[in-house]
Amino acid sequence: MDRKRTVVATAALIAGALALTACSTNRTEAGGASSGSSCDTSKGTLVVGFVAPLSGGLSALGLGMKNSADLAVNEANQQCKVPGYKLALQAEDDQSTAQIAGQAATKLASDPNVVGVIGTLNSSTAQSVAPILAQKKIVEISPANTNPSLTQGDNAASPARPNATYFRVATTDAVQGPFAAQYLVGTAGKKKIAVIDDGKTYGAGLAAAFAAEAQKRGATIVASEKVGEKDTDFSGVISKIRPLSPDAVYYGGEYPVAGPLSKQLADAGLNIPLMGGDGIVDDTYASLGGREGDLATSVGAPAEQLPSAKAFIDAYNAAGYKEPFSTYGALTYDATNVLIAGVGKGVGTGTFGDGSRDAVLQAVQSTSMDGATGKISFDQFGDTTSKVLTIYQVKGGKFAPVESGEFKAS
């Protein structure tokens, strides 16, 4: 092999290596505004960790979560919720990448002052974060993870909780997928459905749960296709499903793909609605190509319609955050408050140390509080006991709630 070709080969290898590590930069933002409160903070500062995508395609959701967590921490500081301590939010960007999320978790776990972690957004990142935090007995509460295996293990028939420190306030896809099928097949009357997913933990799991229930309710799944989460041109998939003349598309994944996918469906002459899960519910969905009439489900009831969330929304707007609180804002606010209440109860008037972690865990597990999204408590797996979901539809360029309810098995 001559020299020229060696260089080309080396270049190709480096390109591959770059593809794997190109986005491994970590950005840390020291969160938590200095509140002018008069609480006793003589014992020092405790850190509330936070992991979510703060840059990249899903940052609209992640930044809304970060601001909401920040709001909860600031309020706790003003109301002296943890006696003797000041709380600080430390937000880490996971860029929706499991490997980077793992690095962020390791960083947080090595800090003895981290009392717990709020996050992540993606189920795939939670899979790498939860075990790392569990080793140090650090409580993690996710406002947004919906993949069932995170709390129930990989075997749905005999559920076993993988990480005792992992909790979530979001309803799982085991309920969300079937809830979507109940609406799309039952209420909207679609019978020939093409299912597409992005192959990630969340998208593939949600699409499978949807497809199983849709078939049970008499619909035909005419195609099951996969797209890449970074793909932008879906003409191949669309040409493939077009001759099968589906009357709806169900997409398991997130809005950066779902928006353009919806537009390209219409461009190819397939004027059929696209439906997705909570991952596509974002205000940028329509501007990225999502069409009027597209459907989605999301966990919980819409914050705007809940009387209990009014205080949260007012406080959020008053705080003047740059980004809207988005889909998971209210849930993140609640998750952060659950953690802070758990810390307050677990530490009491004592000092926080590694010995307090069991007490904090117990306090979170036995949570029973009224949050912005409703009543919050956890079952033995760490899942929220609330099974409320909402159907959304794009109207006037935004997802508007259609109906809220619980899934009923047929």
Next chain:
Amino acid sequence: MLSTFLSQIANGLVLGSLIALIALGYTMVYGIITLINFAHGEIFMVGAYGGLASMTYLLPTVITQRWYFALPIVLVVGALVSILVAVAMERFAYRPLRNAPRLAPLITALGVSVALQEAVRVFYPGATAAIPFPDLFIQGTLIIPIGDGVPIRYTGILLIVLSLVLAFGLERFVERTRMGRAMRATSQDRDVARLMGINPDRVIVLTFAIGGALAGIAGVLYGSYLNNINIDMGFQNGIFAFTAAVLGGIGNIRGAVIGGLVIGLVKALGGQYLPGGTAYDYVWIFVVLIIVLVFRPQGFFGETERVRA
């Protein structure tokens, strides 16, 4: 079934001609200074953002609402932004390393690539996530009435035609003009070319500028076709374009175009007919690359290596 086959051919041609436009820049720069310019994908990305900026911030709605005014202006602005970045990149990142070992500029190229991505992410408003891009050509889809109909966007047709015209023009330029002859001479032997009165620095800058212009045009067309752009678009398409250039024979203009079209068609048809479906369509591209390189290491049109004195 025929209409599905033809639809996939159309999809493949659109993607393929886009990749071909980017691959031309890779192959020309390699031909002249044997540098694999990994930052070339970012030149493509910067062109798309430049074109979008002119649409969003500069042009009055009188122009943006009429595609026959907007399209040429945005294409030119996209190309100019890309040329500017490409020439600056050559001047400040590569020229100081002209006589350094070959791996040094290669690593620099990777650094420039990351720097450009981050610069756009930080300084372009809203670039942390995908941004919508307007359709700059006749809106809508042409349904060719064969079988169930073969849909193709008008923008897609524009992309195919414009790419082929530009590639043809470039080949003519390199083969027929004085400056083209200077480029070929520099590529064959820079020192002898200098003795013949050619200024190699000027030729190299021109090469980067032409590659940049094509990438900028490709960036604007990409945005107009897919209607949204993000800062990762250069990386992914750049890898494909690099693969296309290698497949066609790096350093060869015709090879880059054929390589691009082959990649587009393999991706579209592989996703339709080969096992694994669309989830594995990228795999087939690289399977083809490996097979071709095993039997023809210099690519389709590449010349066999000459030993340099």
